[in-house]
Amino acid sequence: xxxxxxxxxxxxxxxxxxxxxxxxxxxxxxxxxxxxxxxxxxxxxxxxxxxxxxxxxxxxxxxxxxxxxxxxxxxxxxxxxxxxxxxxxxxxxxxxxxxxxxxxxxxxxxxxxxxxxxxxxxxxxxxxxxxxxxxxxxxxxxxxxxxxxxxxxxxxxxxxxxxxxxxxxxxxxxxxxxxxxxxxxxxxxxxxxxxxxxxxxxxxxxxxxxxxxxxxxxxxxxxxxxxxxxxxxxxxxxxxxxxxxxxxxxxxxxxxxxxxxxxxxxxxxxxxxxxxxxxxxxxxxxxxxxxxxxxxxxxxxxxxxxxxxxxxxxxxxxxxxxxxxxxxxxxxxxxxxxxxxxxxxxxxxxxxxxxxxxxxxxxxxxxxxxx
Numbered sequence: 176x177x178x179x180x181x182x183x184x185x186x187x188x189x190x191x192x193x194x195x196x197x198x199x200x201x202x203x204x205x206x207x208x209x210x211x212x213x214x215x216x217x218x219x220x221x222x223x224x225x226x227x228x229x230x231x232x233x234x235x236x237x238x239x240x241x242x243x244x245x246x247x248x249x250x251x252x253x254x255x256x257x258x259x260x261x262x263x264x265x266x267x268x269x270x271x272x273x274x275x276x277x278x279x280x281x282x283x284x285x286x287x288x289x290x291x292x293x294x295x296x297x298x299x300x301x302x303x304x305x306x307x308x309x310x311x312x313x314x315x316x317x318x319x320x321x322x323x324x325x326x327x328x329x330x331x332x333x334x335x336x337x338x339x340x341x342x343x344x345x346x347x348x349x350x351x352x353x354x355x356x357x358x359x360x361x362x363x364x365x366x367x368x369x370x371x372x373x374x375x376x377x378x379x380x381x382x383x384x385x386x387x388x389x390x391x392x393x394x395x396x397x398x399x400x401x402x403x404x405x406x407x408x409x410x411x412x413x414x415x416x417x418x419x420x421x422x423x424x425x426x427x428x429x430x431x432x433x434x435x436x437x438x439x440x441x442x443x444x445x446x447x448x449x450x451x452x453x454x455x456x457x458x459x460x461x462x463x464x465x466x467x468x469x470x471x472x473x474x475x476x477x478x479x480x481x482x483x484x485x486x487x488x489x490x491x492x493x494x495x496x497x498x499x500x501x502x503x504x505x506x507x508x509x510x511x512x513x514x515x516x517x518x519x520x521x522x523x524x525x526x527x528x529x530x531x532x533x534x535x536x537x538x539x540x541x542x543x544x545x546x
């Protein structure tokens with residue numbers, strides 16, 4: 176190994192910076208079980224060898240405090256070319272804090288920043304560093320919040336179809352009695368060909384979900400039912416999968432924070448399609464393991480929200496079927512980052528001329544949202 180090459184593969188992490196930004200929604204937003212008027216994004220920068228990597232998670236400002244108080248000292252000085260080793264050290268370091276929730280989201284933001292940093296040190300797009308199984312990531316337009324008036328709901332989903340996105344998703348569950356009519360209205364607005372997905376965020380009871388699944392399928396040709404019951408109710412998800420209408424896959428998993436969670440869901444036969452979120456499940460290091468679990472069980476994988484941060488790791492996942500192009504996060508990513516790519520022909524294609532995940536924080540624009 177020449178001295179020049181050796182110097183490029185020895186780079187201790189010099190600094191880890193974290194900041195949080197809270198961005199108000201552009202309209203009231205709600206799903207089947209929650210409502211909100213702002214979203215907080217926690218952004219981490221990791222520096223080594225004259226390069227800086229970026230990672231983030233959508234989480235409470237307390238997540239940023241955990242990064243600063245606990246993870247910075249664990250990661251500083253570690254080999255920037257070994258993000259997996261830093262990941263193991265962070266997981267060990269939060270043992271007494273609990274792995275699910277804020278701890279996993281904090282680790283996720285740091286882990287993505289470290290993978291991004293490694294790719295930048297090598298002068299590579301992250302998808303090339305990890306290895307590409309796909310040239311692009313198909314997306315589905317997602318929003319359709321239960322807080323939206325009907326005209327806003329139908330206009331948003333029809334707008335994605337007009338942009339060439341052939342699949343769209345709406346929220347249901349906060350007013351079950353109105354859901355069939357709202358779903359039919361969306362079908363009428365988008366036309367016969369695009370796929371229509373619904374997401375209840377665990378709002379329904381088992382028998383209620385079964386009844387509505389039949390109506391959604393027969394009346395509006397819904398082809399995806401996400402979290403019809405709580406994602407913790409593995410028996411209920413399995414019931415919907417076994418007894419629900421044909422042609423309507425059951426999906427869940429977005430609230431998974433570690434690989435054992437996803438293993439339990441797969442072993443229970445609870446879903447037709449597993450979901451995962453890189454900003455929750457512990458970052459790219461753990462997401463790749465989730466992809467391996469899906470491969471081993473022969474189950475497709477769909478990625479949840481945050482399209483800009485999911486694009487590069489998503490390209491490496493053999494079982495990937497699509498990525499959620501979520502209105503709230505799309506808007507924030509365009510506000511705060513340079514390098515965000517737009518959908519083309521129903522998918523996202525990486526900009527291979529940009530190293531890492533291809534994003535740069537627009538610090539001046541971000542400061543107005545500083546938490």
